[in-house]
Amino acid sequence: MKRSLISLPLSLILLESAFPVALAAPPRQPDKSVECEILVIGGGLAGAAAAYEGLLAGKTVCLTEITDWVGGQVSSQGVSALDERTTQRQRQFFSRGYLDLRERIRRKYGKLNPGECWVSVACFIPSDGHKFVFSMLQNAEKRGKGKLKWFPSTVVKDLEISQNGKLIESAIAIQHNPAKNTPPLNTEPLSQTIEDAYRYENSSRFDKTIIRFLPLKRTKKSQTTQPTNWYVIDATETGEIIAIADVPYRLGIDPRSHLEPSGANDTGDPYCTQGYTYTFAMEATKEPQTHQMPPFYSRYSPYYSFEAKRFNFASIFTYRRIWSNPNAPKELKIRSRETFGVTPPKPGDISMQNWTWGNDYRPGTAQDNLIYTREQLQALGQLQPSGWMGGLRVESLRGGEELSQGYFYWLVAGTTDSQLGDGVKQPHPNNRYLTGLNSPMGTVHGLSKYPYIREGRRIIGRPAWGHPEGFTLWEVDISRKNFREDYYRNNLSTEQYRRLWALLSGLNATAVIREALSPEQVKERSRSAIYPDSVGIGHYTIDFHPCLAKSPPETPGNYGYPNEAMAASQSYPFQIPLRAMIPQKIDNMLIAGKSIATSHSAAAAYRVHSFEWSVGAAAGTTAAFALENNLMPYQLVEQLPRQQPRLEALQRRLQQNGNPTAFPDTSIFNEFGKNWQ
Known part of the structure; x- marks a missing residue:
């Protein structure tokens, strides 16, 4: 059956004036049906990794992506x-x-x-990122004898869910291509096309193909023993399928607790998610270029800044330089302190820009948040059948696009600095903004095809042993923060403070809870939490690009949401538990990417490239394993902490295939200390 209509409370109906309802026309009959064993929705790194492992396992994999590039961060998002x-x-x-x-x-x-960037040991051209990842999928298809069905420029519009509400039985998607005698894809930025992409009907811009994705048909004998004929993996950047299926999830800041001790406040805030970024590429030139001020520049110019005195134009250019001209004169190839040990910008060098006080757009209020909350989606009608329009505020997308284009003008012509004052910023006209379908970003407008999303909807896992309100990865599970700071004793209750230190004490937790040990007597563990159902790994700083307190974010004098980045710190190497990937309610759906069950603070570490690949590999492998063994993923973990032989078999498969589930020497008796940086 289709998702049932949602009865809107009166308080939400009254919000219609603030949220104009955008209901799509009822669908015509699908133009075609496509069968698969694994449907991966979202072609970022997590989605690509899920498809990669599914293909190596010999499965028929359908992969959809809103843009026409696969790879997400390394390609369509330009990071x-x-x-x-x-x-x-x-x-x-x-x-x-x-x-x-x-x-x-x-x-x-x-x-x-x-x-030769200095932010990383690997900086390269985004258009090549798509080629790398797509060729990997083709190679996996050949090696594993699987079948890849690739659907670029495709969004999922609706789900058909079983009568008992536990299985996704089909997914209705829309693929768009340029209408006759219209410009090619990627001519306009996303804010101008996204609503059209989610409408069923053809438009003056797009011709649409409506696709029904279905489970691969099996023999009658296998159907009697198979709990499901397919798995659906949500690898979208913002958790779209989570929202459409209406499974429990979080958004934004979590309330402060012993699990999330650095939380900004006691109530949380669903509107404050990390900033998102439209990247762009610029090229250093030998001669000065003519630059035209964007008509909206004055709106955003009060925002831009080098951020700190140690940074300047040269250091920001080389920070994410994605191409260093090998043919530049030798006298220009001298390393410089100003550029943190790499060569200064040279004519022909190309830089990708992704800077907090530059092109990070950081809305954080109910008036400008990018990712609509469930209540906002209800008020907009987007949770009604055929009502889904992507779940994003188009005005905020447009603001991010304008901020980014204005940032380029500030870099080359600006003379102000919002954080450092007058006299710091000088013009640098010897640069040009790269545009065109053959440019690094592959767009006529020069911006990335999709913004880099740092945080989206995050599921609440199923209730489990030790997690009665639903499994979640919390700040306290991974952080190296000094929780003896006065902030924690002053802002947590006595009971919360004790429970915090019970968690941090490792094997001494019982003694702390029983008050045989005081928090002051505890020797803090020097490792992350260890999970018996770990299926992947990650390691990164708990790193924030915090939302801003005032609306709109470009308001002069704006500032970060109070205490929102309090959790910023180093982390220990951490694990990806299978329970964090299994949503409530729906049994044949897995979550990959940034929408696994994390808190706001933990999500700040669980978001980078290698993590996305690891969790995607886990999702693809788990789906294949579940199909082959006639079981549901939740059955692998529902009896924890008891030993689970089938879970152990999945973990062995991951490890034998070169997908680590734990860091070396991980044990409750071993401490990482400073050995892993």
């Missing part, structure tokens, strides 16, 4: 500078697919860092 931790990189302790990606970068350019 082609790999975020990695030092020790993990030195030991090459990554998933096999991620190592394959790194090796393809090296082979293409002759080195891993053709941009």
Whole structure:
């Protein structure tokens, strides 16, 4: 049956004046039906990794993506500078697919860092990122004898859910292509096309193909023993399928607690998610260029800044330089302190821009939040059948696009600095903004095809042992923060403070709870929480690009949401439990990417490139394993902490396939200490 109509409370109906309802026309009959064993929705790194492992397992995999590039961060989002931790990189302790990606970068350019950037050891051209990842999928299809069905420029509009509410039986999607005698895709930025992409009817811009995705038909004998004929993996950037299926999820800041001790306040705030970024590429030139001020520049110019005195134009240009001109004169190839040990910008160099006080758009209020809450979606009618329109505020998308285009003008012509004052910023006209379908971003307008999303909807896992309100990865599970700071004793209750230190004490937890040990007597563990159902790994700083307190975010003098980034710190190497990937209610859906069950603080670490690949690999492998063994993923973990032989078999498969589920020497008796940086 279709999703049932939702009865709107009177309070939400009254919100219609603030949220104009956008209901799509009822669908015509699908133009075609496509069968698959694994439907991966979202072609970012997590979705690509899920498809990669599914294909190597010999499965028929359908992969959809809103843009026409696969790879997400390394391609359509333009963040082609790999975020990695030092020790993990030195030991090459990554998933096999991620190592394959790194090796393809090296082979293409002759080195891993053709941009000689200083933020990473790998900075490269986003258009090449798409080619790397797509060729990996083709190779996996051939090696595993699977079948890849690739659907670019495709969004999922509706789900058909079983009568008992536990299974996704089909998904209705819309694929768009340019209408006759219209410009090619990627001519207009996303804010101008996204609503059209989610409407069933053809338009002056797009011709639409309506696709019904269905489980691959099996023999009658297998159907009697198989709990489901397919799995649906939500690997979208904002958790779209989570919202459409209406499974429990979180959004924004979580209330402060012993699990989330650095929470900004006691109530939480669903409107404050991390800032998102439209990246762009710029090229250094020998001669000055003519730059035209954008008509909206004055609106955003009070925002831009180098951020700190140690930064300047040269350091920001080289921070994410994705191409370093090898033919520049030798006298220009001298390393510089101003650029943190790399060569200064040279004519022909290309930089990708992703800067907090530059092109990070950081709305954080109910008036401008990008990702609509469930209540806002209800008021808009987007949770009604055929009502889904992407779940994003188009005005905020447009604001992010304008902020980014204005930032380029500020870099080359601006003379103000919102954080450092007058006299700091000087013009740098010897640069040009790169546009065109053959440019690094592959767009006529020059912006990335999709913004880099740092945080979206995050599921609440199923109630489990030790997690009666639903499984979640919390700040306290991974953080290296000094929780003895006065902030925690002053802002947590006595009971919360004791419970915090019980968690941090490792094997002494019972003694702390029984008050045989005081928090002051506890020796804090030096590792992350360990999970018996770990299916992947990650390691990164708990890193915030905090939302801003005032609306709109470009308001002069705006400032970060109070205490929103209090949790910022180093983390210990951490695990990805299978329970964090299994939503409530729906049994044949898995979650990959940034929408797994994390808190706001933990999500700030669980969001970078290698994590996305690891969790995607886990999702694809788990789906294949479940199909082959006639079981549901929740059955692998429902009896924890008892030993689970089938779960152990899945973990062995992951490890044997080169997808680590734990860091070396992980044990409740071992401490990482400072060995992993």
